[in-house]
Amino acid sequence: MRTLATAVALTFMTVCGGTTSSTGSTSGQVIVSLHNLAFAPLSLSIQVGQTVRWRNDDQVAHTVTSGAPALLSDLFDQMLKPGETFDFTFAKAGTFPYFCRIHAPMGMLGSITVGQTSATSGGTTSGTTGGTTGGTTGIPY
Numbered sequence: 001m002r003t004l005a006t007a008v009a010l011t012f013m014t015v016c017g018g019t020t021s022s023t024g025s026t027s028g029q030v031i032v033s034l035h036n037l038a039f040a041p042l043s044l045s046i047q048v049g050q051t052v053r054w055r056n057d058d059q060v061a062h063t064v065t066s067g068a069p070a071l072l073s074d075l076f077d078q079m080l081k082p083g084e085t086f087d088f089t090f091a092k093a094g095t096f097p098y099f100c101r102i103h104a105p106m107g108m109l110g111s112i113t114v115g116q117t118s119a120t121s122g123g124t125t126s127g128t129t130g131g132t133t134g135g136t137t138g139i140p141y
């Protein structure tokens, strides 16, 4: 039995190889790459409280500007030189379009969809019904 267990363990180790895959996307940081005059991924879905990190992998400067070219929102507006990063934590649910000021005419637009984390619903419903009825009725003399 012991030899079998060892054999199984060895097989698993061989199958898994040495790659330690760390895909912890439920919380923390999500990366958007700025590359070839585009945001990758173009659209991204995250949860409230998550941080998006934009990273300029291009050889030219870009901006990460919230809103749309015709309708700016003043959430963020960050210039990124090649190699630089910018972090933004989304505290509210909704859809947040953004773009690059320099290359928006060339279609450099992106969007972040922020979902509300499953709210803990259901609380204490049973309250104290029935209060003090009947007060002091003045005694007639």
Ligand SMILES: [Cu+2]
Pocket: 037, 061, 062, 063, 100, 101, 102, 103, 104, 108
């Ligand atoms: Cu750009």
